[in-house]
Amino acid sequence: MKRELLNAEAIQHHLATLPGWQVEGQELMREFRFSRYLDGIEFVRRVALLAEAMNHHPDLIARWRRVTVRLSTHSAGGITELDFELARQIQTVPSASERQT
Template sequence: MNRRKLSEEEIAEKLKDLDGWTVKGKELTKRYEFENFAGSLEFVNKVGEIAEEHDHHPDITFGWGYAEIALTTHDTGGLTEFDFAVASAIDAT
């Protein structure tokens, strides 16, 4: 998969294929809502498995009823196709 930093135009185009994801600075982010803490924790554990499978690890913040995911490719200083692929994989859980 290409790890070239995407242009703003490429990012805008790829965002069209993702539901609920936004760009904040150099990160692709999304907040997920759950019924309780257990739901949040279960989701975070699934995201951890996806991250390991792809060898691409997001920042995760979670608590009672929510989880927030932030993806970026640190070595390029921005977003790459890889970030969007992992976001899609997370959404498929």
């Protein structure tokens, strides 16, 4: 997977395929909401497994019934294809698709 920075046009193209995700600064970001706190914690666990398998680790912020995911390729200094690939995989996490907003 390429770790080269994406330009604004490429980022917008990828965002069009990932509902709910947005860019904040040099990060790809999404907040997921859950009906129960433990659902959010289980979501974090599942995302952590995906991230470990890709050796690409997002910032995960767990709050009461909310989890914020922030993706950036720090070695490249911003958003790369790798970030979008992990975002697409996060979209497949069952607890995300069942309870996301």
